[in-house]
Amino acid sequence: xxxxxxxxxxxxxxxxxxxxxxAMINYPVVLINTLLAPLAILAVVTFASKGTLLPxxxxxxxxxxxxxxxxxxxxxxxxxxxxxxxxxxxxxxxxSSFIYIIGMAISExxxxxPTLAFLxxxxxxxxxxxVLGAFILFLDxxxxxxxxxxxxxxxxxxxxxxxxxxxxxxxLSPLLTTIPPVYYPISYIPYPFRYLAYLSPTTYASExxxxxxxxxxxxxxxxxxxxxxxxxxxxxxxxxxxKRSRWREI
Amino acid sequence: xxxxxxxxxxxxxxxTEELSKTYDRKHRALESLSIDVNMNGIFSVIGRNGAGKTTxxxxxxxxxxxxxxxxxxxxxxxxxxxDAVRQDIAVVPQEARPLPWLTPLQTVSSYLMWRGYSYRxxxxxxxxxxxxxxxxxxxxxxxxxxxxxxxxxxxxxxVISSEAHIVFLDEPTTGLDYLSRKExxxxxxxxxxxxxxxxxxxxxxxxxxxxxxxxxxxxxxxxDLGTIDNLRNKVKLPYxxxxxxxxxxxxxxDVQVHPVSERETFVYGSASKIYGLIPYLVTNKxxxxxxxxxxxxxxxxxLGSAEDEENEEEDW
Numbered sequence: 338x339x340x341x342x343x344x345x346x347x348x349x350x351x352x353x354x355x356x357x358x359x360a361m362i363n364y365p366v367v368l369i370n371t372l373l374a375p376l377a378i379l380a381v382v383t384f385a386s387k388g389t390l391l392p393x394x395x396x397x398x399x400x401x402x403x404x405x406x407x408x409x410x411x412x413x414x415x416x417x418x419x420x421x422x423x424x425x426x427x428x429x430x431x432x433s434s435f436i437y438i439i440g441m442a443i444s445e446x447x448x449x450x451p452t453l454a455f456l457x458x459x460x461x462x463x464x465x466x467x468v469l470g471a472f473i474l475f476l477d478x479x480x481x482x483x484x485x486x487x488x489x490x491x492x493x494x495x496x497x498x499x500x501x502x503x504x505x506x507x508x509l510s511p512l513l514t515t516i517p518p519v520y521y522p523i524s525y526i527p528y529p530f531r532y533l534a535y536l537s538p539t540t541y542a543s544e545x546x547x548x549x550x551x552x553x554x555x556x557x558x559x560x561x562x563x564x565x566x567x568x569x570x571x572x573x574x575x576x577x578x579x580k581r582s583r584w585r586e587i
Numbered sequence: 588x589x590x591x592x593x594x595x596x597x598x599x600x601x602x603t604e605e606l607s608k609t610y611d612r613k614h615r616a617l618e619s620l621s622i623d624v625n626m627n628g629i630f631s632v633i634g635r636n637g638a639g640k641t642t643x644x645x646x647x648x649x650x651x652x653x654x655x656x657x658x659x660x661x662x663x664x665x666x667x668x669x670d671a672v673r674q675d676i677a678v679v680p681q682e683a684r685p686l687p688w689l690t691p692l693q694t695v696s697s698y699l700m701w702r703g704y705s706y707r708x709x710x711x712x713x714x715x716x717x718x719x720x721x722x723x724x725x726x727x728x729x730x731x732x733x734x735x736x737x738x739x740x741x742x743x744x745x746v747i748s749s750e751a752h753i754v755f756l757d758e759p760t761t762g763l764d765y766l767s768r769k770e771x772x773x774x775x776x777x778x779x780x781x782x783x784x785x786x787x788x789x790x791x792x793x794x795x796x797x798x799x800x801x802x803x804x805x806x807x808x809x810x811d812l813g814t815i816d817n818l819r820n821k822v823k824l825p826y827x828x829x830x831x832x833x834x835x836x837x838x839x840x841d842v843q844v845h846p847v848s849e850r851e852t853f854v855y856g857s858a859s860k861i862y863g864l865i866p867y868l869v870t871n872k873x874x875x876x877x878x879x880x881x882x883x884x885x886x887x888x889x890l891g892s893a894e895d896e897e898n899e900e901e902d903w
Contacts (some may be wrong), residue, residue: 344703351700355689359697363688363729422683426746427650428676429755432701433670580817585669587652 348432352440357412357448360463372452375401379459382520390521392464396474396546397520402537403478404513406445407485408506414441414493415502434584442486470549477567479551481542484571485513492580513539522553541567599661599753599783600625601647606656606808608642616642618807624800631798632787633886639807640787641681646754646783650677656729659843660753676798677702677751679742681758681787685730691717691741700744712739715749720774736767740774743835747778754778755785760793761814772797780787795882810889819880822888824855828864837864888903 360367375398382394418424427437446453459467468476488509496502513519517528517537523544526534534540541563547553548560553564601624608617617639624630632640645651647658649669658665660672677783685694695713700706717726720740725733733741739759746754756775761770768790773798775784788794794801795815803810803818812816819825824843835852837844854861860878868875880888 347700347703347705347709347742351697354693354700355686355697359690359693363690417686421686422680423686424679425645426678426683426698427649427701428650429672429676430698430701431673431703437701499602525828549791585650585652 343437346405348436349440351432352437353444353447355446356417356441358444361386361448367448368451371405371449372455374405375399375452375456378515379518386521392460392521392550393522393547393552395459395463396454397514397543398548399453399460399474399478400481400519400542400546401514402449402452402456403482405510406442406449407483407487407489408487408509409448410441410445410486411492411496411509412499412502412506413445414490416499417495418493419496419498419502423556428584431554434582438582439566443488446482448542464550466550472544473549474546477542477545480571481539484538484574487574487578491581492573494581494583496577513537519543522547524553537569540542541570546560549575597627598627600659601630601753601783601785602659602662603647603658604657606643606648606658607654608639608651609654616807617646617653620804620807620809621656621810622802622812622890624783624812626800627781628799629775629781629784629786629797631794631801632785632804633789633791633794633801633882633892634804634810636789638804640804642807643723643804644678644755644757644785644787645680648676649673649852650678652797659760664784675751676753676755677746677749678755679689679746679757679759681761683742685733685745687729687731687743689730691722691728691733694741694744695748699749702751702839703750709804711750716744719777720744721770734767736763736770739767743771743774743778745781747774752781753783753785757787758789759786759792760788768793769884791882791886801882802850803886805890815885818882818889820884822880822885824857824884824888826856826858826861827878827884828854828856828861829876829878830868835873855880882902 378401379391379394379398382397383391399409413425428434492505493502496505517534517540519539523531523534523540544553544555544563545560545567548555598731601622603620603622605617606617606620609615612725616637620639620643627741632643633638646653647665648663649672651819652666661675663672663675665672685691687817689697692713694712695716696706696709699709699712704712708805714726717723721731722737722741725737730738743756744760746756763771767817772793775786778784781798786794786797798815800812800814801818811821813821830852831850833850835846837852838852839860841860842854845853845855847853853863865877
């Protein structure tokens with residue numbers, strides 16, 4: 338009997354093709370959809386601040402894009418599992434849960450490539466940042482992406498249908514991106530509301546990003562604390578997501 | 588076309604030892620199921636709603652953990668050696684359907700890539716599968732445009748085009764019209780060589796036509812397992828006499844008489860009883876036919892009448 342060698346690259350590629358590339362090829366309208374959400378808030382903030390907050394909002398849009406990947410992952414996994422029963426077919430195949438999730442996570446990034454490309458160009462034009470600052474910004478985005486993917490995966494294990502999944506997304510989006518100081522500096526929030534803002538991990542990601550772009554003065558200890566909290570939340574959530582994930586039902 | 592290119596294997600084996608599954612600590616879906624099936628072809632699993640058919644498929648296809656007992660696919664434990672088992676199996680769950688935003692070719696090829704095929708291999712095999720399926724020309728249309736029958740065939744072809752030796756199809760024809768079902772039957776009949784296809788179905792006619800072996804389960808327990816002839820030989824009334832005469836009456840405790848209409852009566856009985864009635868029918872110039880009991884007749888004799896079945900479902 339010929340045993341198929343696991344070709345991890347093919348397995349990851351399958352997830353990327355199904356969840357992003359084929360969707361974009363077969364329904365190009367989705368490209369506009371991904372672009373619209375971050376740009377809409379970016380436009381509002383820019384116009385309301387008469388252009389002064391454009392650099393902050395441009396970085397904020399990047400953060401929102403990373404968070405959106407997680408909420409989209411949550412919806413996609415839930416839909417493919419509960420409505421299309423695709424996940425059951427994958428469980429009974431040589432693809433492991435880890436490879437499937439990695440593929441799906443990458444597919445979310447691929448899905449948002451047009452938006453990312455536009456936002457990166459916008460940032461290059463309007464945001465003044467050092468090379469080190471750009472590197473820190475990249476790490477910041479990577480961490481918030483890992484956080485959002487873990488959160489999306491974690492929540493997808495709780496959802497039993499698409500309506501419930503939409504419910505989670507509807508809550509997450511404003512709580513993580515619209516209300517917290519992602520598109521504007523945290524100094525704009527008066528006390529005691531500022532304490533509430535620190536309940537959202539995206540506030541720490543924004544603090545780090547805004548400190549690099551010069552829109553928020555963050556002390557060394559504040560910078561270290563922001564990173565510590567962000568990494569700690571991400572680690573705990575990733576651990577919970579992996580622990581909670583049930584590839585095979587019990 | 589879709590036959591496996593591999594070393595010859597005599598037959599596939601699925602075996603269970605006291606396999607049980609209890610949901611929420613109270614609902615027993617499978618109870619001490621022990622079977623040993625060593626064959627190629629189609630293994631039909633039949634039973635009432637909630638009999639445990641899907642639970643059996645889900646455990647054996649490594650989707651669900653059993654509460655107790657063991658299951659083996661080609662002597663590999665479905666719990667402890669799930670990764671090895673998954674190299675050899677493929678499943679189409681009960682409610683699976685093609686993703687509407689994919690084309691049939693993308694549906695088949697992406698599944699094959701998840702099984703480890705390269706993009707090129709997967710596309711070639713996908714095209715081959717769609718040709719075999721009669722979907723040539725529709726390979727690049729969106730799957731949502733396919734008919735219900737074509738969607739089901741596509742799902743079956745998706746797994747059958749893979750290298751899997753054991754394929755689980757959970758009620759693949761539910762909701763399809765007769766002609767669509769027949770098309771799928773033809774596909775499965777062609778594909779069963781060198782494979783073991785485990786097919787659960789509510790259509791007893793389908794299980795009878797396709798099933799090289801048939802397993803009847805009820806309330807999670809094995810009722811019987813064998814070929815249609817094996818099963819027929821075990822029931823008390825293996826023959827049906829169909830009499831086409833007005834108001835045919837017969838009183839005999841050893842047969843069951845079912846008037847279908849004023850001009851049609853079915854009489855179930857043993858061979859000796861049924862053939863013993865023939866001289867009387869010939870003498871009275873009555874039209875008749877004699878047939879072996881169908882799987883529906885056998886199923887009813889094993890599990891009780893359809894009326895009992897409805898009562899059971901109400902209790903459920």
